[in-house]
Amino acid sequence: MCWSATADLVAGAGISAVGVACVARVRDPRTLPLAALPLLLGAHQIVEAVVWHGGGGGGPATLAWAAIALPLLAVWVPVGVWCAAPPDARTRLLLPLTVGAGTAAVLAYRLATGPVTAEIRGRTVGYAVDVPCPAVLVAGYLLATVGALLLSGDRRLTLLGVLAGAGAVGCWALWRTEFVSTWCAVAALCSLVLLGWTRARPF
Secondary structure, X not given: OOOOHHHHHHHHHHHHHHHHHHHHOOOOHHHHHHHOHHHHHHHHHHHHHHHHHOOXXXXXXXXXXXXXXXXXXXXXXXXXXXXXXXXXXXXXOHHHHHHHHHHHHHHHHHHHHOOEEEEEEOOEEEEEEOOOOHHHHHHHHHXXXXXXXXXXXXXXXXXXXXXXXXXXXXXXXXXXXXXXXXHHHHHHHHHHHHHHHHHHOOO
């Protein structure tokens, strides 16, 4: 999330460009899901620019934003880490992978059966999704995404997990005050770390 439609659009284009560079570096198909993550993050920012221009509401752009942010990322990240991880790390990654699949299933069901709305609040966008036990789902989401990166056994991916975890806390604090949305900056930083990871991978 960014603080305006223009910021979302510019960030989305920049992050997507990093994603193209990451994918261009791929030689091992196992690394493709994780290398393509910036493309997904960039598309996510561009979708939110449409939400801004539409004044929020509950239209297709809002639903698309929620679908990417919630169920898709909850399963994409742990699957990507699991695919790229060496065989000796895959057993411990089964926990975040399983938790991510379960969390994504619940979130996808709620998106399919309940209302999803967005509201412009100054320099932030507030999204409302009716989910049961939100604290449990947030914990599951973080275990699946940040946890998978921290358990990857790869130094750069561990750094990415630390940045994503710290960034999520900081962005949430700023968003709760309705001061400004800053997740786009964290997404850009994480995408650059992934670019470094693709360059460091032995091919």
